[in-house]
Amino acid sequence: MGLRDRGLEIKTPEQILLMRRAGLVVGHTLELLRTSVRAGISTAELDAIAEDSIRSRGATPSFKGYYGFPASICASVNDEVVHGIPGDRVLADGDVISIDCGAIVEGWHGDAALTVAVGTVADDVQELMRTTEEALWRGIAAARPGGRVTDISHAVETHVRSQGAYGILEDYVGHGIGTQMxxxxxxxNFGKPGRGPRLVEGLALAVEPMITLGGKDTDVLEDDWTVVTVDGTHSAHYEHTFTLTSTGTWVLTALDGGEAALGELGVPFGGR
Known part of the structure; x- marks a missing residue:
């Protein structure tokens, strides 16, 4: 059975270039949002900045209208893990906000997320953010042609477990991406290596560790979107879209294609 027969979308190099265009829109938008986060700004204001950035670059927000989602970003604060709806909430010093962003260019998607500290945050929260971002890169670095999807999962979990007693969400995971988000x-973000579909050139994946200071259990608020930790502990969320090319790994939503971070981990860079 071929990969396409198993429902996996394998892209041509030309299609990957379109995904890179979408990825750059996401990357630039997230960098703009990173610098816009401050005490006193509302999550709705951040959403407006994001939508303007996406549309001004000739792209369409992936999230807006997706199953009825009303905004262009997900903005999740403190114990909100993912899928937070932007609104009147005003950020305060000591908060952390996870921002998830997606864009479409000529029918092709890019998807990435980061977590930003508002002013000065507690040391354990800072360490949570560091661990989650490092786990993302170690997951991507574990992807090799001929390997398996859970090689990524195992690398994420191994790094998180090595750093402390963190919670790793199990009900929310990364995904394939391309003509659909x-x-x-x-x-x-957990599991034994060597399982799942094979990793091949042209398969695009979004890797997104969601890690908490407490347990892995979550609830969904009455808005039917916002996912929060049951124990009220803080969380962090980082995400990138990447693919494998004939020369290495290409992180389509990183502004430098992931070249610097991959290089530090000894992974060949496969971008253009």
């Missing part, structure tokens, strides 16, 4: 296969 969410495609097979799922990319969990």
């Amino acid at each position: 969410h495609l097979p296969p799922n990319v969990p």
Whole structure:
């Protein structure tokens, strides 16, 4: 059975270039949002900045209208893990906000997320953010042609477990991406290596560790979107879209294609 027969979307190099265009829109937008986060700004204001950035670059927000989602970003604060709806909430010093952003260019998607500290945050929260971002890169670095999807999962979990007693969400995972924002296969943030579909050139995946200072259990608020930790502890969320090319790994939503971070981990860079 071929990969396409298993529902996996394998892209041509030309299609990957379109995904890179979408990825750059996301990357530039997230960098703009990173510098815009401050005490006193509302999550709705951040959403307006994001939508303007996406549309001004000739792209369409992936999230707006997706199953009825009303905004262009997900803005999740403190114990909100993912899918927070932007609104009247005003950020305060000591908060952390996870911002998830997606864009479409000529039918092709890019998807990435980061977590930003508002002013000065507690040391354990700062360490949570560091651990989660490092786990993202170690997951991507574990992807090799001929490997398996859960090689990524195992690398994420191994790094998180090595750094402390953190919670790793199991009900929310990474995913394939391309002509749709969410495609097979799922990319969990935990598990044994060597399982799942094979990793091949042209398969694009969004890897997104969601890690908490407490347990892994979550609830969904009455808005039917916002996912929060049951124990009220803080969380962090980082995400990138990447693919494998004939020369290495290419992180489509990183402004430098992931070259610097991959280089530090000894991974060949496969971008153009």
